[in-house]
Amino acid sequence: MGTEAAVGTRDDALSMAQRAQQHLDMAEYVQAKSLAVRAEELLTDDLREVLARYGAAVLHPTLAGTAPGGLAMRLDIAWIATPTHPQSTTPGLTAPVWQYIGRQTLAAVTGLARPTTAINRIDDQLAMLIWARDLPTQRHIAQQSIARWNTRQIQSYQAQVRDMITRVPDQPAVAIIGPVLEFADTGRSDLPLSYLQAEPAHQPQILFTAVGELFTEGRLGSGGLTTGQLADMVTTAGVNDLTSPVLHAIDQIVAGNFTGARTFIDQHSGTFTMNTKTELVDAITALRTPMTEHTHTLEQLAAAVLECQPQ
16 A cells, blocks of 8 residues: 555644544544654654554654754754654664655655555445544435445445454444444444434433334344344443443343342442433333333333432
């Protein structure tokens, strides 16, 4: 794979979320066949570590030298190109410094980029879905595309997403595509993105409306979507409330082996941070219509949710 003179812009603030975003951005540069990156800040060890995984070369600012006569330091910012791949590094060689970014500068940084084994482009159709500019656009692309993709394409894309998740960790924008593709067989590929896009107060209604529909269709469980798959989707979306425990409890209710309100409270009180109990109770209560035969145990579950306390 070659590189292009297109230069992206990065910063060096590497919190966990920002590090995940940098991995996602680097994967996008790989997709565009560009491994030349421009950093807005001085090159740090953290930033170098991320870029080295891809063999990128980074154009970053550096303090200029001393003023004529050595009387005072110049505080002007100049630019220097630094490789991150060991084979592009020459010991003892002083890298050239540029006062301005021009064609020579871009050519130099591009020439220092050297792809590593982390380089792995994905199919362009899948890339359009992953790097959509926002969630509404991502949902639109998913709705338009997945209906046209055959089973073999979807299975191939699932494998590519699993591989990408290992290379781009802790990034919901990538991980959520897993359930989007996984749910396609049941016609529910829009559910993960609509759930992720919704405000926290609306997420329980969206999810448990789908649970009720799946139950009515006889597709909640084998042959459709399991509560485990839905719980995994909730975790992937980064939601830390009682939704996943409630899903597992509904599975128990349908199977006729609900362990009871007190057990639910003891197991889950103090284990969650997002307090959406009222919304969850409303969503559970609404399930009494499609799941009439389970009304009593659903009411027990709703009461248990109300008694649970967040961290």
